[in-house]
Amino acid sequence: MNRKYMALALAAALTLPAAAARADNEPSPRIVVTGEGEASVAPDLALLSLSVMREAKTAREALDANNEAMAAVIAAMKAAGVAERDLQTAGIQIQPRYNYTNKPDGSQDAELVAYQVINTLSVRVRDIAKTGEVLDKAVSLGVNQGGGITFTNEKPEGVITEARKLAVADAIAKAKVLAEAAGVKVGKVLEITDQSYAPPPMPMQAKSFDRAAGAAPVEAGENAYRVQVNVTFELKN
Incomplete structure (x- = not known):
């Protein structure tokens, strides 16, 4: 074999493994x-936010009045069966209230009228049937300001698992339809990511309650x- 043919053979031998290596490194078709x-489930926990506001000429008088009203509210919660561990003070605010009057020169006079004290209590009601009571x-x-309620589940893991299964089944069904339309087949799963969405809170204002009713x-x-999942599938011819 002359030198020309030997050079060609050597070049071919070097080129084939390199081409094979490039083919192995190329990602497989995927979708x-x-x-x-x-998945839905009945709630087993109600979260309440209850606020008491009292106003008086001095901060001390307003705080005393608020303390008395909130103590009665807490006692009522316990009498209704709410455990002490399910009662938590969420915040106390003490703030002055001013009366503003306009002056001829465009400025304002600020007159201190009273002090307001707002005490907010967070309550977990585990007996849903007693929420209205x-x-x-x-x-x-004494609860006379704001107020809110959220229905939730203490342990939602089971229903979220069911939602995840349904989401993956939905992804598989969609992948098969798309692959069939493209004339290919769905292969193995390469990657799965998911994101869960909790139900939004259901607000209710305290002022809407009707004692007469x-x-x-x-x-x-x-x-x-x-639950939403992103699934990456391998495609096969």
């Missing part, structure tokens, strides 16, 4: 699909937990 799943007692005993009507309904 990314988003699947969604939702607890709200009614709180308002009748008895306990506040409260409907807990169901909490819907949503």
